[in-house]
Amino acid sequence: MVSISQNLQAVRQRIDAAAASALRAPQSVSLLAVSKTFGADAVIAAAQAGQRAFGENYLQEALDKMAAVRAAHPGLLLEWHFIGPIQSNKTRPIAENFDWVHSVDREKIAQRLNDQRPADLPPLNVCLQVNISGEDSKSGAAPGDVPELARRISVMPRLRLRGLMTIPEPADDPQEQRVPLRRLRELQTLLQDQGLNLDTLSMGMSSDLEAAVAEGATIVRIGTAIFGHRHYAT
């Protein structure tokens, strides 16, 4: 059986190879292990193989998992990233328990996270989620709304706006995959030209990792290629 540790190594090799073909430093791309639907044991196995940053989509599942990991390994220092849709009545536990939030897509959510971030923690790292493919069903801010939204979030003192995140419409062809990812990078460049200090492009999943690294991703969010296929409870 292939192990989480071997999968992590294979993913890291894919990142390094993609970075090399794009003439980028391999360390300029960091790996977020998306552990949603997998248990604390899977997180611990990945952590023992050197992985530190974990992404979660469902709040209660994430809080239970964090508690279980802490109980089993009190000294283990992990970084937790919230990457799922955010309901406004769930912002407090997110502000209290996560290091990063990738899925901020409206001012109201940002304001609540800012107001609820505990004073004894560093500012919460956030990315603005952008609906770059313009699909009706997807969450994310419309590209045209992003400059104004980014300006408003960038002055919130308990948040640190790091950059942009997207989940593009799935495509099989690698060249086709690159089109929306390039648009996200161009949007980030526009914001940087307007004076915003952004260092993060959160894009790329198991099936478009190479395209994302080629287009400048600094965080790739990988689930299936590390932990295997997800089985959702019915």
Ligand SMILES: *Cc1c(COP(=O)(O)O)cnc(C)c1O
């Ligand atoms: C589930 C998920 C991922 C990981 O997707 P894989 O295809 O399993 O690598 C990445 N980003 C977000 C926002 C997700 O919800």
